[in-house]
Amino acid sequence: MATTTSTTAEDAAAAALTTARxxxxxxxxxxxxxxxxxxxxxxxxxxxxxxxxxxLQPFLLVFVFTYVFPKIGQGVGGGTGPAAESAFAMLLVxxxxxxxxLFQGIQSVALPMVQEFGYxxxxxxxxxxxxxxxxxxxxxxxxxxIQGLIAALLVFPIAAVVxxxxxxxxxxxxxxxxxxxxxxxxxxxxxxxxxxxFEPRTVPIMFGVIIIPxxxxxxxxxxxxxxxxxxxxxxxxxxxxxxxxxxxYMSEGFRGAFTTANHMSLAVVYLALAGFxxxxxxxxxxxxxxxxxx
Amino acid sequence: xxxxxxxxxxxxxxxxxxxxxxxxxxxxVKAVDHLDLSLRGGEIFGLLGPNGAGKTTTVGMLTSMVVPxxxxxxxxxxxxxxxxxxxxxxxxxxxxxNTLDRSLSVAENLxxxxxxxxxxxxxxxxxxHRLLEKFWLADRASAEVLALSGGMAQRLMVAxxxxxxxxxxxxxxxxAGLDPQSRIALWEILQELHGEGQTILLTTxxxxxxxxxxxxxxxxxxxxxxxxxxxxxLKRGVGADTIVTVSAEGxxxxxxxxxxxxxxxxxxxxxxxxxxxxxxxxxxxxxPAVINAAEQGGFxxxxxxxxxxxxxxxxINLTGKELRD
Numbered sequence: 142m143a144t145t146t147s148t149t150a151e152d153a154a155a156a157a158l159t160t161a162r163x164x165x166x167x168x169x170x171x172x173x174x175x176x177x178x179x180x181x182x183x184x185x186x187x188x189x190x191x192x193x194x195x196x197l198q199p200f201l202l203v204f205v206f207t208y209v210f211p212k213i214g215q216g217v218g219g220g221t222g223p224a225a226e227s228a229f230a231m232l233l234v235x236x237x238x239x240x241x242x243l244f245q246g247i248q249s250v251a252l253p254m255v256q257e258f259g260y261x262x263x264x265x266x267x268x269x270x271x272x273x274x275x276x277x278x279x280x281x282x283x284x285x286x287i288q289g290l291i292a293a294l295l296v297f298p299i300a301a302v303v304x305x306x307x308x309x310x311x312x313x314x315x316x317x318x319x320x321x322x323x324x325x326x327x328x329x330x331x332x333x334x335x336x337x338x339f340e341p342r343t344v345p346i347m348f349g350v351i352i353i354p355x356x357x358x359x360x361x362x363x364x365x366x367x368x369x370x371x372x373x374x375x376x377x378x379x380x381x382x383x384x385x386x387x388x389x390y391m392s393e394g395f396r397g398a399f400t401t402a403n404h405m406s407l408a409v410v411y412l413a414l415a416g417f418x419x420x421x422x423x424x425x426x427x428x429x430x431x432x433x434x435x
Numbered sequence: 436x437x438x439x440x441x442x443x444x445x446x447x448x449x450x451x452x453x454x455x456x457x458x459x460x461x462x463x464v465k466a467v468d469h470l471d472l473s474l475r476g477g478e479i480f481g482l483l484g485p486n487g488a489g490k491t492t493t494v495g496m497l498t499s500m501v502v503p504x505x506x507x508x509x510x511x512x513x514x515x516x517x518x519x520x521x522x523x524x525x526x527x528x529x530x531x532x533n534t535l536d537r538s539l540s541v542a543e544n545l546x547x548x549x550x551x552x553x554x555x556x557x558x559x560x561x562x563x564h565r566l567l568e569k570f571w572l573a574d575r576a577s578a579e580v581l582a583l584s585g586g587m588a589q590r591l592m593v594a595x596x597x598x599x600x601x602x603x604x605x606x607x608x609x610x611a612g613l614d615p616q617s618r619i620a621l622w623e624i625l626q627e628l629h630g631e632g633q634t635i636l637l638t639t640x641x642x643x644x645x646x647x648x649x650x651x652x653x654x655x656x657x658x659x660x661x662x663x664x665x666x667x668x669l670k671r672g673v674g675a676d677t678i679v680t681v682s683a684e685g686x687x688x689x690x691x692x693x694x695x696x697x698x699x700x701x702x703x704x705x706x707x708x709x710x711x712x713x714x715x716x717x718x719x720x721x722x723p724a725v726i727n728a729a730e731q732g733g734f735x736x737x738x739x740x741x742x743x744x745x746x747x748x749x750x751i752n753l754t755g756k757e758l759r760d
Contacts, residue, residue, distance in 0.1 A: 163553060165521045175550035182547075183538040265534040266595065269498065270551035271524040435460070435501050 169272035173280050176267060180284035184249075191288070192295075194248055199237045199296045200303065206233055206362070207304035223306045230304035231400045234297075236361030238399070239324065239391035241296045242289045243359070246328030247335065247352060250285035254336030255344055258432050268433050278333060278429035282422065285329030286322065293321055297399075309401060316398040316407060323414050324391045330421035331387065337428030359388030364396065366403045387417040448476040449509075450603050450634045451497060456506035458492050458658075466492040468658035469506065474603070474636060479629050481649035482638040483746065489658035490638035491531065494607050497636070498528050511602035524552065527601030529592045531608050535580040541591060542567060542576040545598055552599035566594040570624065586617025593624060597633065604628065606637040610644060622648060642746040654750055661753045670744040673752055675702055675714025678745075679725055682710050682738035690734050697728035714744065 163171070184191060207230040209215075211223075257264040268277055301308050339347045360368075360383065368380035383389050389405075390413045396404035404410075451474035458467045467489040474480050482490045495501030497510055499519035508515045511525025536544050542563050549559030567573045570590045575583065583591065589609065596604055606625075610618040625635060625648055639645055645652045646666045653663040662669055670676075679698075683690055687706040694713055695704035698721070704713035715721050722739060729736045 162521070162524050165518065168524060168553060169520060171553045172551045175547065178550060179536075179539070179547045182543070186538065261537060262530075262532050262534045263536050263538075265528075265530060266536065266548060267551070268500070269523055269526070269528055271520055271553075273520045433500070435495070 163271075165271075165273075169276055172270040172272040173276055176270065176272075176277065176280040177284050177287075179267070180280070181287070184284075184288060195241065195245065195292045196295060196299065198244065199241050200299050202237055202240070202361075203230075203233060203300050203303045206230075207306075211305040226304075227306040227309065228402070230306060230308045231310070231402050232364055232396070233304075233362065234300040234308055234310070235395035235399055235402070235404075236359070236392040237300045238293050238296055238321075238395050239359065239388055240356055240361050241292050242321075242324050242391060243328045243331070243355065243388050245289040245292045245325075246285055246330075246332035247347075248332075249288040250281055250329050250332030251336035251339070251347070252344070254281065254333070255339050255341055258337070259341040264433075274430050274433055275426045277433075278426045279422075281336075281429075282326065282329045282333050282425065285332050286325040289325035289328055290322065293325070310399050311401050313398050316394070320394045320398050320407075320410070320414070323411070323418065324394065327387055327391075327414050327418040327421065330418055330425050333425030334421045334428060337425060337432050355386055355388050358383045359386050360392040361388070364403055365389055365393050365405050384413075387414065390414050390417070450474045450476050451508070451510050451636065453497070453508040454506055456493070456496055456508050457504050458489075458496060458501060459504045466658055467496065467503075470658070470660065472653070472660070474634060476602075476634050477629075477632050478650040479625065479635040479637065479648055481645035481652040482636065482655055483640070483642065483645045483652050483750070484638075484655035485640055488655040490655055491607055492658075493655075494528075494605050494636070494638060498526050498605055499523060524599070525602040527596035527599065527604045529589070529596045529604070529606040529609055531611065533588050533592070535583075535588060535591060535595075537580055539580070540577050541572060541580055541583065544580060544591060545595055548595045548598050554599070562598060566598060570594045571620075584617070586613055586620060589613060589617065589621060590624065593621070593628075597628065603634045603636060606635065608638055608640070610639070610641065618644075642750065646746050652746065654746075654753055656754050662749065666746060669746060669749045673714060673744045673748050675700075675716045675744060677715045677721060678712060678742045678748065679715055679721060680707075680710050680712050680738075680740045680742070681725060681729065681736060683729060683734045683736050685734050687711050690729060690732065693732045693734075694725060694728055697731075698724045714748075 207226065211226045254264070264277075268274060270277065301310060335347055335351075365380065365383070368383070369377050371377060371379040390410045393405040394407060394410035394414065396402045397407050397410070451472060453470055453472045456467060456470040456472070457465070459465050470493060482493060484490055492501055496503045497508055497515060499515050499522055503516060510522050513522040513525060515522040536547070539547060545563035545566055546559045549562055550556070554562065564573075564576075567576050570593065572587060572591055572594070575587065580588065580591070593604075593606070593609075609625075610621055613621065622644070625637070629635060637648070649666060651664065652666055652669060653660045654669070655661065662672070664672070681690070681694070687709070691704040691706055691711045691713070694711060695701045698713070698715060700716045702714045702716070704711060721741065725739060726736055
């Protein structure tokens with residue numbers, strides 16, 4: 142490299158500036174952590190919004206199905222009586238944790254992003270932070286996943302305590318500690334994909350046409366293995382159809398993680414969730430780049 | 436790796452260098468057409484042009500937000516196209532729209548921006564406080580950003596953009612939509628930053644702004660630079676050093692012809708609304724010459740004023756766009 146011979150103040154300033162610069166890897170890591178810190182600070186400031194939006198839906202689900210129904214003698218889960226009710230509550234705990242995590246991905250990643258891209262353009266300052274644009278997107282997924290974890294931790298006690306009858310829980314800790322984070326990442330990446338593809342105008346379509354079917358056909362209120370009897374010409378069509386739904390693997394996996402209920406093979410659950418996570422990360426990060434760069 | 440000690444910036448204190456920078460948007464619109472640009476450290480440089488001239492696209496390419504179709508761009512010694520993440524360390528941007536983080540307070544907007552760029556918590560706090568004082572926002576530190584007036588929001592965006600001490604500060608149409616007081620306040624701030632050695636590139640379609648603030652101005656239209664020089668040199672290039680505006684009664688077209696023929700050094704005389712405007716080079720004795728010529732032709736001059744050519748005159752000369760005709 143040629144040594145510099147000029148001694149003007151301008152050159153000195155330029156030299157100071159270039160030496161003060163960090164290499165991209167260090168700068169990216171620092172910026173990535175600061176982006177997370179920003180998101181968690183916003184979460185702390187908006188806790189009064191986060192708590193109701195996170196807790197109310199799971200609470201109502203559990204309250205109506207496992208408290209109100211048994212009390213008024215309305216059968217759920219294919220039977221009445223404490224044993225059937227207890228079995229249903231066990232089924233529902235896993236589903237409720239799954240649906241909570243999925244909704245967190247939509248609420249903490251997709252909806253804010255739709256707004257930021259749609260009209261506020263606030264994200265621009267974070268995109269100009271000194272890290273690759275794809276890492277800004279990945280930062281969003283990470284903070285969304287952390288919010289999903291917090292939500293799961295908050296909801297779990299509700300699902301276990303509210304039911305009128307005992308819920309038989311049995312924790313498989315290695316599965317709990319790996320599957321819950323994996324589900325959070327998948328849901329958050331799904332949020333990124335939706336957040337970069339929907340506009341403020343089309344959000345009602347996202348809810349009506351995508352989110353609602355995902356929740357109703359996500360094996361939240363019933364177990365996947367129980368879908369066998371729904372057949373056309375001897376073919377259990379619903380059981381196979383719902384396999385395109387990532388929520389199915391969360392609900393089923395959590396059945397294996399928290400309860401003694403029948404559930405889909407955990408190997409399939411891990412594989413499918415990892416596959417969905419990879420797909421949504423790919424789609425989401427690409428979508429993010431397309432929205433940010435022109 | 437290995438880009439950290441970019442020697443290019445040391446060798447020639449050139450903060451921006453582009454060669455043949457071109458952007459063709461999908462659909463074939465050529466927004467910027469082979470732009471060659473060179474900015475020296477410490478100058479305020481203006482990109483002046485009408486809407487759609489390619490100014491914002493140019494800033495977009497220089498700040499890594501628009502991917503060029505062709506050409507090269509080095510900003511702060513770093514190739515923006517090849518190393519956008521590294522180049523962003525050298526760049527501060529004030530975009531056209533309010534992009535303040537609405538979930539954070541005024542002070543937090545600065546604090547987190549500092550953290551993105553590697554400041555420690557204490558450093559970011561101190562610097563945020565200092566900038567809020569400097570930009571007359573200290574009493575709003577804990578306010579919501581949505582509660583700020585347009586001028587305050589703009590000042591906060593400038594504070595945010597310079598917080599990490601960028602090699603170059605970009606401002607895209609910074610005073611569009613500001614009231615006159617806020618505009619003047621922003622000009623003062625930019626001049627102060629300029630005094631501290633900050634290199635600034637701003638885009639504007641206000642001739643006055645470019646004239647007042649900029650060391651050099653590039654006049655842009657249809658993605659190309661039509662002229663680039665100091666405001667004074669651009670105005671000299673018009674070929675007249677004085678613009679005379681004459682108010683008189685009677686046939687103004689005829690008066691225009693008369694003045695162009697009889698006033699020494701007069702060029703380009705034309706009727707503009709209810710006055711006649713003409714350029715004159717060599718302004719000595721212009722007033723009596725104009726009055727005499729008009730009175731000999733039977734006109735009564737009711738008002739007369741002399742001004743220097745403006746960048747608007749330059750722009751019209753270059754583009755042939757008659758704003759009033």
